Amino acid sequence: MSEPLPTIRAAVPADLPAVNAIVEAAYSPYIERLGKKPGPMLDDYAAQIAAGRVHCLCDDEGVAGFIVLIADEARFLLDNVAVADRARGRGYGRALMAFAEDAARQADYDMITLYTHEKMHENRALYARLGYRETGLTREKGFARVYMEKSL
Numbered sequence: 001m002s003e004p005l006p007t008i009r010a011a012v013p014a015d016l017p018a019v020n021a022i023v024e025a026a027y028s029p030y031i032e033r034l035g036k037k038p039g040p041m042l043d044d045y046a047a048q049i050a051a052g053r054v055h056c057l058c059d060d061e062g063v064a065g066f067i068v069l070i071a072d073e074a075r076f077l078l079d080n081v082a083v084a085d086r087a088r089g090r091g092y093g094r095a096l097m098a099f100a101e102d103a104a105r106q107a108d109y110d111m112i113t114l115y116t117h118e119k120m121h122e123n124r125a126l127y128a129r130l131g132y133r134e135t136g137l138t139r140e141k142g143f144a145r146v147y148m149e150k151s152l
Contacts, residue, residue: 006064006092008099011054018063018084019045019054026082033119039143040080043068053079055099057092067096069103076109097130105152112152118144 011019023045027038048054048068057065065083069076078100083092104112116123118137124146128134132148139145 006057006059006090006095008055008057008067008096010052011049011056011066013046013049015054015056015063015066016046016049019049019056019066022063022066022082022084023080025085030117030120034117034143036142038117038120039141039145040082043080055096057083057096057099059087059090059092061086064090065092065096067100069100071104071107071109075113076104076107076111078112078114093126094130101150101152110152111149113147113149115145115147118146124148 023040023043027041030038045054053068053070055067055069056063057067063084064087065081067081068079070079071077078097081093081096081100083096101112113135114127114132116127118124124134127148130150132150135147135149137144137146
């Protein structure tokens, strides 16, 4: 019998503990490299969930990953994506990235934007492999952020 396919759905307040745990596990390893907590560790996920910006990828064990999407008149921003340690290597990160791109297309955007810290080399390489190109480096909220975009 095969595993049921994961589903992606809008987050609800009950998902907050799982989202916070995934953030803690995903971003804690970067604290030493950056000299402080990465931006995603400082976000208010209760507010993001309440605003309808968070979607959770769920498998048979519960929330296995999430994505934060912010659409405004200027851009469609993939603000954060993270997968639980227990679920790594299953393609869930790619599924969440594809979900974001589909959501942007459905909202009539022709481009999707994201950013990562300049010292998060692994993320920069991953996003480049997924077709994102670097568009600039800026300092925001005390972080050196590399912005990337992908035409849809």
